[in-house]
Amino acid sequence: QVQLQESGPGLVKPSQTLSLTCTVSGGSISSGSYYWSWIRQPAGKGLEWIGRIYTSGTTDYNPSFKSRVTISADTSKNQFSLKLSSVTAADTAVYYCARDVGYDTNKWGQGTLVTVSS
Amino acid sequence: DIVMTQSPDSLAVSLGERATINCKSSQSVLYSSNNKNYLTWYQQKPGQPPKLLIYWASTRESGVPDRFSGSGSGTDFTLTISSLQAEDVAIYYCQQFYSTPRTFGQGTKVEIK
Numbered sequence: 001q002v003q004l005q006e007s008g009p010g011l012v013k014p015s016q017t018l019s020l021t022c023t024v025s026g027g028s029i030s031s032g033s034y035y036w037s038w039i040r041q042p043a044g045k046g047l048e049w050i051g052r053i054y055t056s057g058t059t060d061y062n063p064s065f066k067s068r069v070t071i072s073a074d075t076s077k078n079q080f081s082l083k084l085s086s087v088t089a090a091d092t093a094v095y096y097c098a099r100d101v102g103y104d105t106n107k108w109g110q111g112t113l114v115t116v117s118s
Numbered sequence: 119d120i121v122m123t124q125s126p127d128s129l130a131v132s133l134g135e136r137a138t139i140n141c142k143s144s145q146s147v148l149y150s151s152n153n154k155n156y157l158t159w160y161q162q163k164p165g166q167p168p169k170l171l172i173y174w175a176s177t178r179e180s181g182v183p184d185r186f187s188g189s190g191s192g193t194d195f196t197l198t199i200s201s202l203q204a205e206d207v208a209i210y211y212c213q214q215f216y217s218t219p220r221t222f223g224q225g226t227k228v229e230i231k
Contacts (some may be wrong), residue, residue, distance in 0.1 A: 035147075037220075047168065047211060062219040096167055096204040103174060103215050104158045108167035 002027040004109035009117050012091075018084040018114055022097030025076070028118050030055055030075040035100035038071060038082045040093040041111070048093075052100055053080055087116045120144050120214050124223035130231040137199040139226045141212035146192045149216070159188055159197045161208045162225075168211060172197065184202035206231065 008020035029036055037052040051061035053071045061069050065084070073080040084091060092115050099107040109116070121144040131137040147156045155175035160168035170179045172188035175195055185200045199206055207230060210221040 005148075046225050047213075049218075049222070052218075060218045064219070098167075100215075101218070103154070103156055104170055104179075105160075105213075106170045106173075106179065111167055113199040 001088075002099065002107050004099065004107055006109045006112040007096060008112060010113060010115070012087055012089055013118050015086055018082070018087050018091060018095075018116070020082045020095055020097075020112065020114070021079050021111060022081070023079050024099075025049060025078070028075075029073055029078055033102065035060075035102065036071075036073065036080045037098045037100045037105065039096045039098055039105075041096070041112050042090075042093040048082075050051055050082065050095075077089065089116050092116045119219055120147065120221050121218060122212055122214055122221050122223040124210075124212060124226050126226060127224070128227040128229065130229045131199075131202045132231045133200050133204065135203050135208070135231075137157075137228055139197045139210050139212075139228070141190075141195040141197070141223050143193045143214055143216075145216075147214045147216035148192050155191050155195070157188075157190070157195050158213045159186075160211045162174075162211065163208045171210075182198060184206065197227070201229070202230070 001023045005023050012018045035052040038050040054061045068085045070083040094111040094113045096110045098105045120229040123142045125140045159172040162168045176188045187198050189196050209225045
């Protein structure tokens with residue numbers, strides 16, 4: 001049974017870079033036809049898709065994040081990561097990592113709250 | 119980007135009654151190559167990640183009670199809870215998988231009347 005777990009700092013200062021890691025257990029991120037995704041949710045608001053990395057290493061990003069976002073993978077650790085630069089208070093949210101199979105997202109981490117504040 | 123619009127934003131339904139949530143996409147999410155609608159429904163309860171309910175607009179995920187059903191094609195979709203149970207109180211989201219960026223509806227909050 002594949003499980004995902006987010007980790008990283010819960011507090012980031014404005015203008016700095018938010019860095020989160022998703023550790024996948026119960027399956028390899030380099031096998032199968034899966035997209036490993038990041039999605040966020042500000043408190044009391046809806047879901048926002050940030051981007052994804054395919055098993056081949058190909059990435060897709062939400063243009064709304066312009067050039068601030070980078071998603072990468074470390075297959076030796078079975079992890080994938082999110083970096084979001086130049087953060088502001090508007091980036092405060094619960095960040096989820098998830099597995100996208102091309103037509104749904106059927107595995108989600110529990111989410112981690114990241115607060116942007118000085 | 120494909121814009122997903124849900125209606126209503128919230129609804130209150132009596133236990134055992136039907137709840138209907140609508141989702142409209144700004145362009146068709148029907149892939150002509152396989153005749154499948156790339157539209158998914160999720161349920162989210164407080165403090166939890168979204169839970170997959172329905173994919174391909176009408177295919178129920180394994181383990182999801184059969185009181186949940188999805189319908190629609192092209193740009194107009196519906197999630198129906200045939201007989202609302204107390205445990206169905208949640209926010210429901212639709213999401214399109216037709217193209218990137220993946221986009222979600224704004225959510226519909228379902229409560230007990």
